[in-house]
Amino acid sequence: MIASGFFKKGSKLFLPLLSVAVCLSIWEVLHLIIGGDFLPSPYQVFKEGLRMFSVKIGGNTVWVHIYYSLRRVVIAYLLGAVTGLPLGMYMGWNRTFDKVVKPVFEVLRPIPPIAWIPIAILWLGIGEGPKIFICYVGAFVIFVLNAYTGMRYTDPLLIAAARTYGASRRQQLFNVAIPASLPSVFAGVQNALSMSWMCVLAAELVGAREGVGYLIIQGMDMYKPPMIMVGMIIIGIIGASLAVTLRWFERLVCPWRRDLT
Amino acid sequence: MENVCKQALIPRTPTPYVLQLKASAADNTISLISFIAFLMAWEIICRLGIIGPYQLVPPSQLVSTFIMKLTEANPDGGTLFEHTETSLLLALTGFSAAVIIGVPLGLLMGWYKPLDLMVTPVFDAIRPIPPIAWIPLAIIWLGIGLPAKAFIIWLAAFVPCVINSYTGIKLTNPVLTRVAEIYGASRWETFYKVGVPSAIPMVFTGLKLSLNASWTTLVAAELLAASQGLGYLIQMGRRLSRPDIIIVGMLTIGLTGALMSWGLNRIEARFASSKRVKL
Known part of the structure; x- marks a missing residue:
């Protein structure tokens, strides 16, 4: 008892x-x-981790690999935000523009960003270009969709009220519709980041000489499961810290977010 | 009177601002014209040779490649149907396995605290690792056949299943569970007569996310290790420098994915909407 x-x-x-x-x-x-090495013990993985941080893999230290992956994600993510958010918002705001862009967007939207990898390599070679492009596609679609949804689901009463008080179309957009769509936009901000992080991995797995994806594919080629596992742990930690950083940043930039969820 | 006013002023679900206005015939014409203009611009750019034939092909050639791939196995070793069949089978295998294991696990985790406490730390440790990162390990452990790919797809679909079922049952209105308890329902009865039905809408959202995740992951897995399937098709297109095959493959991937989501939406509308519990 x-x-x-x-x-x-x-x-x-x-x-x-x-x-x-x-x-x-x-x-x-x-x-x-x-x-054996087929299924390494936790201790072996730990030891491999220590080793990996002290030697160069494929000519670069682990830190440099991490830097490469992060740089790709950040560039693509910012590009996606800068292009995707205005496009999505304008699509949600202007019906004619929506109708013009929608058919092309709807054809491209269901294609997973990862399916763009082969054509990206064909178009942009095997340098930084295709990796950034893939991440960009992944982030862009999510940004557009969330901005669009946020805009479309703006409460019509708010806009009608603004119109009643004599707000111009421009004022209705900037003072009412955009702030009202922000909760949905911020939901997209998170998703887009984890999507780009996944895409950079996929792109690096298919063909790269640096980056964290390269680390685990190298582990596979050298038949070293401990190395793969260390790589996976690094990937998980970075992914989680990216998400945490963004949440912290979000709270800093828009403290009213908590009330909206 | 007061009630009417309140209902009119506070819409329960915000109606889309633009949807209210009926889509007129003129709107559809605009869409059609813009799409045709897009295709024509594409065609002209390719015909004029602004973008080389090894980067992009005109839409007219895509149509002929598509028709050819319906019956012909060359140059990548399978017709479009065979590739689609392989991919579909694989994605649905992984997806159903994830649903069968993930949904009950999530529901039970949300209901029984000790299970929650035990599974959550392990689950949280695995979750931040994208399923794609498991590919190399899965290939070493299980080879490049069906099991490795099914495992990765299972993993990708598993996480949203668990999370959404968990959240869904956690959001069960406590009033409902208490009523059930007062009327003498056992803990288990409350679980499957009150908790589970109220979680169904969230579970379906999870299923949709899962399906998406499994389709995306499938493509990644097939890009890396496969001898058939849509991901393999586009990868071969790249090796052969055949943009037409890649684009046909991409469009097939998109279309199949969209069709599967549509099917799931139909199922949801059929089975889940009538049981929806207002929270």
């Missing part, structure tokens, strides 16, 4: 720890059964 009481009280801390411990030991046991 005492034990169960203790269990209940401590379960908030105890159960997560237990499950992590169980997972790690299952991993270790599987490693012992299967053995």
